[in-house]
Amino acid sequence: MDKQREIYKEDFTEYLLCLALDVGEGMLKNGAEVGRVEDTIERICRAYGAAHVEVFTIISVINAAVRMPDGSYSMQLRRVKSIDSNFSILEKLNALSRKICVEKPELSVFDDEIHKIKSEKAYPTWVPFVASSVAAGGFALFFGGNIFDAIVALIIGAIIALIENFSPKRLTGLAKTVVSSLVAAILAGLSVRLGIGANDDMIMMGTIMLLVPGIAFGTAMRDLLCGDLIAGTLKTLQAILSALMIAFGYTLAVFLLGGATL
Amino acid sequence: MSDFFTTQLLVRLITSFICSIAFAVVYRVAPRHLIYGGISGFITYFVYHTVIFFAHSVFAAAFVSTMFAAIFAEVAARKRRAPTIVFLVPGVIPTVPGGDLYRGMRGLLAGNTAESTFYFLNTIKIGLGIAGGIVAISILFGTLTDRIAAAKARKAKTQQNDN
Secondary structure, eight states: OOOHHHHHHHHHHHHHHHHHHHEEEEEEETTHHHHHHHHHHHHHHTTTTTTTEEEETTTTTTEEEETTTTSSEEEEEEOOOOOOOOHHHHHHHHHHHHHHHHHOOHHHHHHHHHHHHOOOOOOOOOOHOOOOOHHHHHHHTTTOHHHHHHHHHHHHHHHHHHHHHHOOSSSSSSHHHHHHHHHHHHHHHHHHHSOSSSSSSHHHHHHHHHTTOOOHHHHHHHHHHTTTTHHHOOOOOOOOHHHHHHHHHHHHHHHTTTOOOO | OOOOOOOOHHHHHHHHHHHHHHHHTTTTTOOGGHHHHHHHHHHHHHHHHHHHHHOOOOHHHHHHHHHHHHHHHHHHHHTTSOOOOHHHHHHHGGGGGGGHHHHHHHHHHOOOHHHHHHHHHHHHHHHHHHHHHHHHHHHHHHHHHHHHHHHHHHHHHHHHOOO
């Protein structure tokens, strides 16, 4: 990657597009909508005097071409492999792109700023774990569980966060959802059988909130209805599939525990 | 459901405040924005409850409360100079139909078709309500912002001509 960078640095147009794509990639990866990513890349290129910019983004690929007034041309493709919503990076990249468009610094300065943002951490690693378990426990109470249900959900929430962050690399996307749902359901069922939790329903509802793609579905619909048909369709499909996978994991757990319900 | 103010409502309001903040942390929203996510989640659930209480429709409740969360997010995003999604996600969380999805699955496995159909339909209705709310406000605010930008540009142009 870095060697490739060095080659880019010799050509202004290539380097500019590479940096614009770095920003776009970071935003797409961390939960920005497709329209915003395309808009940002185009703005950055135009700020540095591009005569013509074309950007096409779907959920996992950014494809961009830029032509400068002197005729130099660059076209680059960027594959975005993992999505891990990190809104603080998204926010900083957004602010950076605004700043860049006004100040237009040297490209090397721009490069350093991007790297600085991408390496920053908003929270220590353990904080999202705690948050995830608090969310699960809170929702167990929300749906009418008692304090013991909330404690069980709290523990399961932390385990789901563990699966989310430290699972083997091969366990990607929807498979991860199945495993999370399966583990959550088995633990909820066992806790009730052991007499720790009182209502497996409330525990499950609390933990399922961590997995349900409610907002993903909402933003997918926005993309779909606002003209980004490909990204919108793919995201909607993803949301529906992950809801089905939650159901699949739950069903599996019920059969493993050998009953009609948990 | 006969009373508007119940202990259940109180518990749900408090937990939706806490859970919205917790979800904001899961999505790694910058610490200085967290409290706005919590407030948005709190009021969004209150709106949801109010609409269900008076209109008895989950779709309407999800639609109206998401519209509220989206307006809150758009305004907060402009005031605090951050992308809208930072405030939208924690705000919408209390209306996400996790409970209904679960009850639908449980009904299906228990062979209770009536129950599962009812809850799955609820899940779809709420999902569409959330989507509709987000889309409506996003289009409305997008148009408004465009209009304001155009007006500003016109004003700047006339001033230039005056000079």
